[in-house]
Amino acid sequence: MARQLLFARLKGALTSTSAPSPVSAGDDEVLVGDIRPDGHMRLYAFYTPALGGGEYTVSASQQVTAYRVSEAQSVPPIVNHRLIPSSGHPSTLVSEPTPQGFNVIAPQFSLNPKLINSYYPTAQDEGRVLPHIVFNDPHVPWLRDAGLTAWATKPIANLSGDGADWSGRTKVPWMALMVFDPADLVVDSTAAGLLGLSALECWMKATGKPPVNYSYDMTVAEFLGLKSRVAVDAFDPISDVQQATKVIFPKKQQVKDVFGQDPNSLTPLNALQMLSHVRHVNNKGLPDYDPTLTTYFSVLISSMSGDIKIQQPTTHIVHLVSIENLDSTFDPTRSNGISGPSERMALVSLFSWVYSCVPDSVDFATTMNALAASSQPLRPPDPVLDGMVSALPKDATPAQLSAANALFQRLKHGYTISRWRNAVGEVSMAFNRSPLVPKHLPSVVQPTTSGSAVTLPQPPTEDWPTYSMSGKNYQIFDRNVGMLDATYASAWSLGKLTAISDSTFIAALTRFRSRATTMAVSQTLLAVNGISNKRTVLAHAATSLSAATGLAAGGFKGDVARTRVPSSTTRPQTTIDSDVRSSLPKAIGAAVRIRGLSTAGAVHTGLDAEKPVDSDWETVSNWVHDALYLGHVPAFHLFPDPSFLREHLDPSTLPKDITKLHPEALRFFSVDGTWLDCFIDGALSSANHTDPQRDEVRLAIKKVINEALRTGGPSGTPIPVPVSGFVIRSAAIKATPDLRVTVTRWSFSNSQWTEDVQHDPLLRLTHLDDFTIFCLLDCGLDEVAKITLAQPPHHQRFAFSVNPDFDRDTGAYKSFTPEFKVRALYTNPGLAPEAAGEAGSWPELSPPYQLLPNDEQGFYNDATRCIAADAIVRKVVGKLSAWNQAADASKRPYTDSVPDSAVMGFELGDPAYQLEIEGVIPGSDTAFSHPPRQLWTGNDTTTSSLPAPNNTSTNQGLLKLIAAGQRPALPARVSLNRSAVVRHVLAAGAPTRKPNVAPPADMKDCQFELLVHPDYRQPPPRPKPPYKFDARALYSPQTQLPAAPISLYDLIFAVRRRPRHTEGKWQLKKITIEVPVQDGSDTKSASDIIWRDPLLAATDYAGRGLRMTGNHRFIPTLQSTLSSDDGKECLCITLVPRSGQAEGTMLLKDDGASAEGSVRLTDARLAPIVDTRRKVLIAQPNNAPAVSTSAGLCFVKMTEVYNSGQQNQQSWAVVLKTSMRDKDARGNEM
8 A cells, every 4th residue: 555654654643642552462471562762673582383383182171160159069061072883782972072183284395485574695795694584474483393302402501500491592493594506406317316206307497407496396295205305204294295395405414514413412403593583673664564563573594604715706505494303304213314325315495595605795885885876866867968968069050959958958857758659640759757757846836937948847837727538738849849748648648547447446436426426416406496305305394294284174175276387487407407507516516525524524534443424435535645655656657767777887897688787776856746636637537427528526526635635634734745755776675675764854943953853754665676665755855854774673694704714826715714703782771872772783892701712613614614503602692691790790781691592693693784865954944834735626716515495496498698707717728819810921912802702713623622510410511513602502501500509519610522632642731721700890881792701709719729520630720810811800720731741741642541621619609690681592301492591601711731833722611600599309499
């Protein structure tokens, strides 16, 4: 869950004010107690489960005793009875408990990888390092018994020197880590035959080569059939012999060297109890953990190190092997144990990995320092960007410099150039960017300005659309480089695609939309029709019933009138009526808010225990809130280019195999809120099945989410939302997956800046993969005081310090010198130095209490590469005891004389390192502001409420045209500004016709024809022949346009290829359509025979713009200009073909690409009829006589502009404006 840290923080705030919960009865006594402060840990020698793996039996009996002395009586125990049948005799009922068997499942031949937290070394390290593995389950090393003989169960010693009992202080694990050279595990054919392997190739891969780790897959039955193996079945038979396992075949002598072979003396097998322990760790700062809790990890350390005798890198294979019943394996009487015929024996491998042993390894501290040195904002490496500018030639032209600077600015701000496919499928390129930006972007409602000559990437301002129906109006065109910025459009598309692919979310959103819309429509219809709701009716039911009863009691007589009083309205209002449509948005907002509440009356956020009113709202709300935490954004959209997360290296030093190059990067970023707004808008646009033009439910959901963001936190505070963050990608994370990350921010108090250690800015801390940790903060990067990257307590490296000696001349290994240093331990918490613990290491004992060279004899065997854990821990505890005796008896720091694995784990551990990145103290003298995060909902600040009941009736026949102020406020695309009219330059000598002169006939080579009709009606038939003015022309009824409709409609300008056109000759550059507009000079005199009426009214066009109806191979634009024919004002529609040719032309062919280019002008407002005396003949259906009708003649000019050398073609479309109105399917005027 993306908001895991937020939930944990709120839970911690609630639990801190309540009393601590009691310890569970099932908890072990040794693990009771709170942990120390952040970054500290507690070590325990072992943590066994209540029941280990194996078979058990249980029996039950009951004893009933009377509670009163007077009623006391002898009651026999009630036990289970067992019936013994007997042949020929009565059956015998035996009164005895019947045991019930059960099996505790524990891993034996394989290990679930989820149990493994980490292992080390992962790639390479020094030879002195002791490999170790960390388990998420603290019981894993002790889930099974290592053996049943005293060899594997007895303590290191019965009693210590001071008489303390050593028994029960440690326990031998059932697994161990062994480190091999690859040659140690190679099995030849002779050894395979002696082991009982019929054909070793059957356990190999298809390549015929052994696996990299030399572990062979087989079943348990095959393993049990081997002649020399570990005796896992020495005491309990194996029931499931068909399960899979992995087996290795080391030499028996190597097994003896590591685990010993003398059961009668102290052996390395028994000493393994000193190499496993449990660490109790505070979770704060650990990725993907609850910071309010603590976690137990079990650690298993190998008694074998890497090779210290070789100065060149060598490969080692580490196997986690099962040593269950290894003590019985060394029994010489077992034929298939250590005394088998082969020099090798089979061991079960539970887990394995490969690493390289190198003389000088890159450790954690070196890697972190390199990360800090190369840190930068999230974008391509700075050396690459700097090289881009320096690579420009000295003689570059100003245009080249300007283009390079514009591209440099884009890349500097985190943009990439990606392939982009337009609506018709043509491939181009566009700028794209993730929501993670290197530079903080202001909120969408803050207008931004830039004084630079190059347009820098900035968020949109107040004219940004409230929402989008397709994402296209989120596209931005950069004129400096002539490329499209598809950042926000792609975010919208990604949000919709992500929502659709989430079946749970899309189903909940569909149901929620349906219920909210149904509720809003029902309430609105009741209100506008003056109908009381059912609650009001039921509230007055008793009164009405009492009144009726009173009439009957009063002796009411007479006939019952059944005549229905006629209504003052023609019909009840429905959703198609203007009153309903204007009231519906507020009702939808109120319905959504009601369904978004919790049972407590506040907006449901999921951060408290209150239940939601609508269960689907919980799903929708959680999805949106998780999106604000980047929970649904794929990683390849967060980091669109691999160079963002890779350090810059000299190409000459790159390895041949680039896949072996570990990514090393520390990158900082800010979160672009506008990108997330578009992403969420796209997601919430799904399941809109009511209105394709407006989506009031989506807007209402955003407003309720905004209310939750403002007041959904504790005590009505805003909910914190990510503002910035950083990402760490390094090979060190593979070795240290639980890298501890802590952040503090600056606080301004008492006129000075101080580090606020009480507030935790981390909102999300998670792994994106094995190499990457992703962090989100609730404050800006300039507010960060310190970032600390530290090794967690359970990821310390373990090593035995030795100094190998090599011959100076030959380089051959000679000997080694142990350099083991004893560090101070404390059993008295009051004497433990806190500062030492915070620094990551404990002080070493003074020289008199350090080990002498004679003391270290036998600590390490360079032949077997094994440490003597029992000897080391004895000497260490002896030195600690001597140091303790030297202190004052009342203030002795260490008083435990019994060695255990916790002491060993502490003394073998290397220091824990941490990297601190300190922020710059802010230069301002005012505190940082933290306004609540709000989704973009436009400039609409109205509140939503259900409409009040309307008890007054209105005449449905008096519907008015919707005024501009009553229409939904949508961004204007074109404004007919008189001062901004583009003057059309006429050709020299071109005639300028007056409105009382008919236009000329169509040119003979026109390739297209134009027809104009409303969007709700089919286009009129083609004129036959093409246009040539004739006062006696007969017009189709579909040519008429209602000049004064009740509601605005869209005009369709249908551009089609003519039936008889020329193919493969014409190179089309553009098509222009000049629509005449009323300008105030339209006055027809009585002497004028003809008058060309304007089509559109003189008011500024405030519709929803222009768009193609089907063929997206044309790009439509709208412009105010002057007509090229009569010089009067017009609205010019230009259709430019999408073309990949240098001339920008389209070759007209019969391939369907240019068959039609119809365009829609939305919300057109027609001008009044000027020539009211003009009569035209309208054809009638069924061969009825034509009807003469008053109509204004509108002439719309279309010009086809072709490539140079080809003559432009002009044609006309005649449109009739009439005073009549069309009717809908119900017969109502439109």
